[in-house]
Amino acid sequence: MTAPFQRALRGLKEHTYLAAVATGVIAAVLVLLGVYALVVVNLQAALSGWQEDVHVSAYFNADVSAADQLTAQATIATRTEVASVELVTAPMAAAWMKERVPEVGPLLVELGDSALPASLEVSLRPASTSPAAMDGFAASLSATGQFAEIDYGREWVERAAAFLATLSLLGGVLGIILVVAALFLVGNTIHLVVYARRDELEILRLVGATESYIVTPFLIEGFLEGLVASAFALAILQFVHHGVVLRLHETVPIAFGGQDLAFLPASILFGLVATGITIGILAGWVAVRRFLARLA
Amino acid sequence: MIRLYHIVKSYGDRDALRDISLHIQKGEMVYITGPSGAGKSTLLKMVYGAEHPTSGKLLIGGVDVSKMKHAELPSLRRNMGVVFQDFKLLPSRSVAQNVAMALEVIGASAESIRRRVPAVLNIVGLKGREDDLAGVLSGGEKQRVAIARAIVNDPAMLLADEPTGNLDGAMAVEVMEILQAINLRGTTVLVATHDVGLMDRFPYRKLRFVDGRLVVSPTKGSRS
Numbered sequence: 001m002t003a004p005f006q007r008a009l010r011g012l013k014e015h016t017y018l019a020a021v022a023t024g025v026i027a028a029v030l031v032l033l034g035v036y037a038l039v040v041v042n043l044q045a046a047l048s049g050w051q052e053d054v055h056v057s058a059y060f061n062a063d064v065s066a067a068d069q070l071t072a073q074a075t076i077a078t079r080t081e082v083a084s085v086e087l088v089t090a091p092m093a094a095a096w097m098k099e100r101v102p103e104v105g106p107l108l109v110e111l112g113d114s115a116l117p118a119s120l121e122v123s124l125r126p127a128s129t130s131p132a133a134m135d136g137f138a139a140s141l142s143a144t145g146q147f148a149e150i151d152y153g154r155e156w157v158e159r160a161a162a163f164l165a166t167l168s169l170l171g172g173v174l175g176i177i178l179v180v181a182a183l184f185l186v187g188n189t190i191h192l193v194v195y196a197r198r199d200e201l202e203i204l205r206l207v208g209a210t211e212s213y214i215v216t217p218f219l220i221e222g223f224l225e226g227l228v229a230s231a232f233a234l235a236i237l238q239f240v241h242h243g244v245v246l247r248l249h250e251t252v253p254i255a256f257g258g259q260d261l262a263f264l265p266a267s268i269l270f271g272l273v274a275t276g277i278t279i280g281i282l283a284g285w286v287a288v289r290r291f292l293a294r295l296a
Numbered sequence: 297m298i299r300l301y302h303i304v305k306s307y308g309d310r311d312a313l314r315d316i317s318l319h320i321q322k323g324e325m326v327y328i329t330g331p332s333g334a335g336k337s338t339l340l341k342m343v344y345g346a347e348h349p350t351s352g353k354l355l356i357g358g359v360d361v362s363k364m365k366h367a368e369l370p371s372l373r374r375n376m377g378v379v380f381q382d383f384k385l386l387p388s389r390s391v392a393q394n395v396a397m398a399l400e401v402i403g404a405s406a407e408s409i410r411r412r413v414p415a416v417l418n419i420v421g422l423k424g425r426e427d428d429l430a431g432v433l434s435g436g437e438k439q440r441v442a443i444a445r446a447i448v449n450d451p452a453m454l455l456a457d458e459p460t461g462n463l464d465g466a467m468a469v470e471v472m473e474i475l476q477a478i479n480l481r482g483t484t485v486l487v488a489t490h491d492v493g494l495m496d497r498f499p500y501r502k503l504r505f506v507d508g509r510l511v512v513s514p515t516k517g518s519r520s
Contacts, residue, residue, distance in 0.1 A: 014388060203384050206344070207445065208374035209401040211367070 004213075005102040008220035015193050016102025022189040022280070023225045023232070029182035030233030030276050031240075033175055037240065037268050040164075042261050046162050054129045056122040056138060056152040062114070064146050069118055073145055076120060081128035081137060090114045106184050117148065179275065186283035190222065194291045201288075205295060207253055214292065218284040230273040237264065297322040297453065297484050298343060303352035303362075305338055305508075312338040314508040316352070320486065322452070325479040327495055328488040330505035338489040339505070340455050343486065344378050345369040357452070374402055376453040377446025381439040381461035385445075387431025391422060394430050395445045402449060405511030416448045417441075420474050443474055453484040461490060472498050 024172045060069055069087055077085045088096070093116035098105045108115050128137065160283045194201070204214050241263050264272075298320040305313040313335045320326050324412060328336045341347040342354055345361055354362045356372070377398075385394050392413050397411045398489055417423055420440040427434075439459060446454055456475060460468035472487075472494055479485040489495065495502060504512040 029371075199384065200386055203386065203397060204401060206373060206378050206384070207398040207401050208370040208372075211372045213401055 004216040005220055007226065008217040009101075011193075011197065011217055011221055012224065015196055018189065018193045018196060019225060021285070022186050022193065023187055023229045025185045026182060026226055026229035026276050026279050027232040027236070028067055029178055029185075029279070030230060030272050031236050032178055033275065034237040034268075034272055035240065035266060036171055036174060037272075038237065040168060041264060041268070043167065045262055047160050047263075054124060054134070054152065056134070056141070056150060057126065058120045058122065058141050058147045059117045059151070060119060060146060061148045064116065064118075066118075069120075070195065070214045072118055072144070076122060079132065081124055083123040083125045085123075088121055090116055090118045093117070093119065130207045130225075179279065181281050181285055183286075186279055187286050190218070190283045190287040193221075193291065194218070194287045198291065201291065202295060206278060207291075211292065215285065215288050218288040219281050222275055222280035222282070222284030223279070225284075226261055226277035227273070229280065230276035233272060233276065234269060241246065297324070298486075299353075299355040301353040301355075303342070303349045303354060305335075305342065305347065306350045311508050313342075313349070313505075316510050319505060322482065322484055323482050324480070325476070325485040325500045326487070326504045327500055328486060328505065329490055329495065329502050330511075331490060333507075334505040335508045336353045336490075337457055339391050340378075340457050340486065340488055342454055343427060343453075344376060345372050355425055370401075374449060375451050376455060377443075377449070377451045379439070379446050379454065379456040379459045381458035383435075383462075385430040385438055385441055387429065389430060389463060390426060390429055391417065391428050391433070391441050391444075392426035395448055398404045398445050398448050412448055413444075414445045419447070419477070420444045421470070434467070435463050436470055439463060439467070440474060443471070443478070443500055447478055447483065451483065453486070454478055456485065456489075458486045458488055458490075460489065460494060465493075468494060469497070 034057055057233075060072075067091070069089070073085050073087045074200050076082055094108050097116060098108055106145055122132070122137075124137065128134070134152050201214060241261070298318075300316050300318050301312055303313055303316040304311065312502065316335075316339070328339055330336055338347060339352060342349055343356065343361070345364060349362045352362065353360055354453065357375075360371075361372060387398075395413045395416060396409050399412060404412070413424065414426060417426060420443050422440055422444065425437070430438060433441065439462075441461075443454075443456075454475070460471050463471060468491065476498055502512060503510060
């Protein structure tokens with residue numbers, strides 16, 4: 001008996017063009033899914049970095065003495081949620097500003113060293129960077145009456161988190177739409193393959209082939225097409241990651257906190273391969289079953 | 297071998313076969329004849345399970361084919377060969393590959409296929425043509441390949457639906473001679489045809505259909 005695998009290879013050989021089209025369609029869908037996953041994975045990594053880097057800037061009232069500022073720094077440093085506290089005196093703030101924005105240098109000289117307020121730059125431990133924890137921390141600083149303003153970028157962090165959550169949700173919806181569209185496209189392509197082989201299927205039926213005898217090679221073909229498409233898609237994604245994204249990253253490194261953009265983790269790569277193979281098998285199965293039902 | 301009891305086949309309001317009862321004995325060669333649309337092909341389709349009767353009973357070797365489930369059809373078809381007017385060959389495959397299809401589906405070993413295919417091609421006069429592509433053969437040769445594929449499993453029955461319809465006179469005679477030889481080996485042969493000349497030259501019992509009715513059915517199963 002000719003093994004199903006051999007018959008599948010013969011089918012691919014006899015209908016190379018259509019098999020290539022089906023493979024290309026699956027690969028295109030996987031690349032789209034993969035590019036989207038690359039974006040989400042790196043945004044998540046960036047947001048995670050930003051969240052870990054969340055710190056509180058507490059600006060002293062002008063009447064708080066340097067000694068009291070040091071006392072406040074020492075007191076805050078003892079709190080469990082605090083990772084570090086740095087005192088930025090008014091002269092240090094002015095120097096920082098002059099360095100970063102040289103244009104304001106003459107103005108700061110004119111206003112004197114106390115033009116900018118002293119502040120405490122407090123880095124919080126990761127467990128204490130939730131919006132609620134930061135609210136509580138800021139409220140406790142306000143209660144001391146030593147600070148004119150407490151800035152901890154809560155709104156920005158919340159917005160970024162909400163944006164990423166929305167992006168992930170959209171990604172899920174988009175992913176489902178893409179997979180369904182791929183099934184439809186690949187199904188139609190494989191339907192063409194099946195149609196091109198209608199004579200063979202009809203003959204097989206006439207000579208007493210069972211349904212599994214007829215269907216199995218198509219499933220194997222779908223598997224192979226999905227596997228090859230996955231390999232192509234991963235190669236393209238690797239190329240996109242190295243050739244385009246990393247170059248882009250070199251141009252705008254600050255947007256990602258100076259970190260290298262990550263490639264997809266193994267779990268997602270495995271998921272893409274599994275998706276490609278599943279699409280190939282499912283599309284083959286649906287197409288040949290539809291055709292056989294019509295023959296019957 | 298084949299028994300039909302009050303078979304009716306309807307497509308909507310149209311009756312393709314009306315109350316057909318007949319008996320074809322094992323080893324018999326029979327013509328199913330009549331004008332186009334008389335129901336010849338419909339009858340053959342019922343015998344190989346491509347159609348189910350609307351009512352009535354169809355027994356093949358004692359098995360009620362009219363009630364056969366879809367999944368049971370392969371076992372029925374493995375015991376019969378079918379030949380069509382349009383040959384139904386795969387042109388891009390060789391003669392041997394086309395014939396071997398019938399053996400592959402029953403799980404025949406490679407050794408058995410290597411042995412059986414040349415033997416059956418010898419029967420139909422295509423010895424040494426194993427490697428020729430089916431697409432480049434003449435009509436008569438194609439029909440011989442189709443017959444070889446139909447008989448390679450030694451089926452009990454051979455159904456031929458207008459097997460000479462696409463062939464010229466000499467080739468049609470050659471094909472009929474092959475069918476006759478197969479019948480002489482003990483295979484029951486049903487030939488649907490409206491070629492009066494061939495039926496006169498190769499006289500066997502005729503089942504004549506007109507408008508879905510069996511109008512002539514001599515009971516004797518020998519040449520007449």
